Amino acid sequence: MIAMAGDFNTYADETLDRESYSERTTGAQLISQQFRDWLAASGMESTFRRRHPPIRRYTYERNGTRTALDDIFVSTEHGVAVEASGIWLSSIMSSDHVGTPFVVFKAARGGNIARTLSNVTDIRVVNTRTKKEEEMLEFKQHTQQLLQQGHITLIPDIDDGNTSPEATLQWLEEAITNLNECMYTSEKFLWGETNSQSRRQLARSVCIQRSNRCTAQIRQLYTFSELESVSFEELRLATEAVLWPRWVLHPEQLPTGCAHGIPTKILREALNALHQCRDIDNLITWVADVGKKWRKVMRTRRNWRQTTRMMNVKQQRRQYFDSGETRRFLRSALGAEPPPVTIRSAIIATEEGPCYTEDKLEVTREISALLDSWIPPDERTMRP
Numbered sequence: 001m002i003a004m005a006g007d008f009n010t011y012a013d014e015t016l017d018r019e020s021y022s023e024r025t026t027g028a029q030l031i032s033q034q035f036r037d038w039l040a041a042s043g044m045e046s047t048f049r050r051r052h053p054p055i056r057r058y059t060y061e062r063n064g065t066r067t068a069l070d071d072i073f074v075s076t077e078h079g080v081a082v083e084a085s086g087i088w089l090s091s092i093m094s095s096d097h098v099g100t101p102f103v104v105f106k107a108a109r110g111g112n113i114a115r116t117l118s119n120v121t122d123i124r125v126v127n128t129r130t131k132k133e134e135e136m137l138e139f140k141q142h143t144q145q146l147l148q149q150g151h152i153t154l155i156p157d158i159d160d161g162n163t164s165p166e167a168t169l170q171w172l173e174e175a176i177t178n179l180n181e182c183m184y185t186s187e188k189f190l191w192g193e194t195n196s197q198s199r200r201q202l203a204r205s206v207c208i209q210r211s212n213r214c215t216a217q218i219r220q221l222y223t224f225s226e227l228e229s230v231s232f233e234e235l236r237l238a239t240e241a242v243l244w245p246r247w248v249l250h251p252e253q254l255p256t257g258c259a260h261g262i263p264t265k266i267l268r269e270a271l272n273a274l275h276q277c278r279d280i281d282n283l284i285t286w287v288a289d290v291g292k293k294w295r296k297v298m299r300t301r302r303n304w305r306q307t308t309r310m311m312n313v314k315q316q317r318r319q320y321f322d323s324g325e326t327r328r329f330l331r332s333a334l335g336a337e338p339p340p341v342t343i344r345s346a347i348i349a350t351e352e353g354p355c356y357t358e359d360k361l362e363v364t365r366e367i368s369a370l371l372d373s374w375i376p377p378d379e380r381t382m383r384p
Contacts, residue, residue, distance in 0.1 A: 002075040004044060005101070011068045012036045012046070016056050020065035043216075044073040047103040051085040059087060059099040072103045077216050081106045126187040143186040151189075152182040210245045211298065217242045218291050225287045232280045239274065239287065248297075260301040267293040326371055343367060 010031050011017035018024075039045070048057060048071065058066035074082060084104035131139070146152045155178045158171050221238055224230060247254055248271075251264040270290050277283040313332070320329035345358045346366040357363065 001078040001081060001105070002044070003072065003103075003105070004074075005070075005072040007070050007097070008035070009069055010035045011071075012039060013049075016049075016054070017058075017068040018066070019056065019058065020067075022065065039073065043076045045076050045079055047072045047074050047079075047082045047085045048087075048101060050074070050079050050082045057087050057099075059097055059101065061098050066098075070097065070099070070101050072101050074103075074105075077213050126184065126191055126193055128187065128191075139186065139190055142190045143183070146186050146189065147182075152185050154178060154182065207245070210243070211301075214243060214245060214248075215294070215298065218294055221287055222291050225284045230280070232283060235280065235283050235287070236277075239283070244271070259303075260297050263293065263297045263300055267297055324372065326368075 010028075012032060012035055014024075014029070014032065058068050059070040060067050072085070082103060083106045086102060087099040088102050089099050143152075147154075155171075155174055158168065160168060163171070221242060224238055225235055248264060248267060251261065251268050254261045254264060267290070270286075270293055274286060277286050317329060317332045320332060343363060345356065346363045347354050348357055348362055348366050349355075
């Protein structure tokens, strides 16, 4: 975990971190933008904003301007460890700073950090693509009934003759929004909502987040192992804090035949060899080896779908070629329709020897025989 605190003399949020009657200068706004870019590039986030996203807070006041110059930041992947955060106003220091930030971290070992995906909101929709004419007529009658009962209401009209163009445009925008809300409410009452995010999609999002978290931890572990002052106990403790995904800890649960199954088992064997490291040199070598194996697993896992797709394409292409479907084979190999090439002559074999011909039937017969006897370079076969 990386924590950073201090008086930064600037702030990231123009709306929540500042209150004043005067406008900021262009230079001050540019500094805030650079500060935001630096935080994003460093992978840091405010501990206060982690716990209280919409709340205003100030730690500095002068000449009627209140701002948040003091803050405590934490690495983004460890933001879940922030248990409490706030501003302590009872500071014993007498200065123009009016508050001191504080934060409480949940200093648990890596295995106890939450393993669930956070900040996920289900996307619920009403499916109207497959509705028939009778169902849409029923929807019309149902909407009229809701209007009469007052469950949905339309915004009042305006006098277009005495209304300015700006007010008319604003009314049109509000009317469109209101109409969409009324129609969606009627559809929801009539047909119900469905979750457009499947359980498989959410599980994949969780898996991607865990893998990215593990990659970041291994990168930090490798950087930590390169320090000259690192000790054996410190590096050993850091290796135990890495949160490995469940499919790495239990590779036997992976689907049979998946592309990254064997590399994952090799990685698991390397993890089991951690207890054999007795000194700092062996442990540094172990960290580098595990990082290399993890990158190989992730590269294979990332390209798994593409690899499977290419294998299916090659198998289908071979099937076209073996069954004599020349046009389909060429379309699959070239990725488009066969080019408009016209072959009007050929050298054919006769009893008297090679002979030049422009006869259409003989040219077609010769080309068909050539394609039937052609063997792809990567094909191992004894077929003539």
